Amino acid sequence: MAKLSNNLFLISILGISLVFTQFCDGKKVLMEYIGATGVPVKFNTVPINQSIDFHFILSFAIDASPQGESQNGVFSPYWVPTLTQDSVAQIKSQNPNVKALASLSGWSLGDTVLRWYDPEDPDRWITNAFTSLKSIIEDYHLDGIDIDYENFPKRRRRSSPNSTFAYCIGELISLLKNQSVISVATIAPFYTTVGPYMDLYGRYAEVIDFVNYQFYTDRVRSANGYLDTFRVRSMQFGAEKLLPSYEVEGRGIQGEAFFDALRLLEKSGFSVNGVMIFSADASVGGGGDDYYYEKKSQAFLLNSTTLL
Ligand SMILES: *[C@@H]1O[C@H](CO)[C@@H](O)[C@H](O)[C@H]1NC(C)=O
Numbered sequence: 001m002a003k004l005s006n007n008l009f010l011i012s013i014l015g016i017s018l019v020f021t022q023f024c025d026g027k028k029v030l031m032e033y034i035g036a037t038g039v040p041v042k043f044n045t046v047p048i049n050q051s052i053d054f055h056f057i058l059s060f061a062i063d064a065s066p067q068g069e070s071q072n073g074v075f076s077p078y079w080v081p082t083l084t085q086d087s088v089a090q091i092k093s094q095n096p097n098v099k100a101l102a103s104l105s106g107w108s109l110g111d112t113v114l115r116w117y118d119p120e121d122p123d124r125w126i127t128n129a130f131t132s133l134k135s136i137i138e139d140y141h142l143d144g145i146d147i148d149y150e151n152f153p154k155r156r157r158r159s160s161p162n163s164t165f166a167y168c169i170g171e172l173i174s175l176l177k178n179q180s181v182i183s184v185a186t187i188a189p190f191y192t193t194v195g196p197y198m199d200l201y202g203r204y205a206e207v208i209d210f211v212n213y214q215f216y217t218d219r220v221r222s223a224n225g226y227l228d229t230f231r232v233r234s235m236q237f238g239a240e241k242l243l244p245s246y247e248v249e250g251r252g253i254q255g256e257a258f259f260d261a262l263r264l265l266e267k268s269g270f271s272v273n274g275v276m277i278f279s280a281d282a283s284v285g286g287g288g289d290d291y292y293y294e295k296k297s298q299a300f301l302l303n304s305t306t307l308l
Pocket residue numbers: 047048049050051299302303
């Protein structure tokens with residue numbers, strides 16, 4: 001009798017730890033945007049540590065024709081053609097810890113600045129987006145989507161309807177997850193787009209896995225400033241899914257100060273569960289140490305003591 005209950009006890013412990021490892025495998029994440037600028041970048045040049053959940057974010061899938069006309073939710077891939085369907089399959093088969101996501105929209109297509117437009121028929125838009133993205137996701141062996149709309153209509157008059165952004169995007173992610181088309185969804189707000197993204201996150205947080213907040217847009221250059229900004233953004237999006245981010249050869253904090261900032265975040269009680277980097281395009285062939293920030297970020301994440 002005692003033996004039986006011991007076994008039952010063990011079995012239930014095993015069951016609990018199984019659920020726990022399925023829910024979160026304890027790995028930290030690196031998010032790497034790739035393919036947005038036309039540089040002929042490839043996956044297999046990026047250093048990937050097997051102990052990290054490595055997410056490539058293909059930039060971008062866009063609801064627009066090549067001339068920049070919106071297509072009522074019909075998305076097409078516009079990332080650099082060196083990121084082929086076969087190369088996604090290959091990098092994933094070589095690295096079981098790799099996932100690949102399509103980022104939606106981005107700033108511009110050619111000379112056309114892209115913006116969220118409120119579709120006349122939101123449900124039609126959702127259906128079109130679901131169908132077109134499902135096909136891209138299957139063709140390219142993708143695991144998820146990232147939301148990177150960066151421009152929104154001006155504040156509406158009191159008489160006009162609410163923005164459809166949160167509804168359309170939230171329902172789209174929910175549907176893609178419900179139909180098991182994707183397993184991961186992330187969002188990429190920055191300082192002028194916090195409003196619409198808080199609306200989205202407030203209503204659909206349960207289907208959003210990570211917040212790739214673009215800290216470099218806050219143009220903070222010191223570790224202390226970074227900590228202050230992180231505190232503010234963690235009040236808006238929660239700390240748990242919020243990832244510190246770095247723009248290679250870009251805005252905001254640069255160089256070793258970024259790692260000082262990560263250490264300061266941990267010292268201040270935040271667990272650094274991952275890092276987002278924009279982008280592989282800037283990291284490759286810069287003449288210096290290729291992928292320095294990718295390598296050092298992964299080393300930092302593996303070295304730090306706090307786990308998810
Ligand atoms: C991965 O990280 C571990 C722990 O930091 C390190 O020992 C190993 O060399 C790394 N592997 C690669 C390929 O960077």
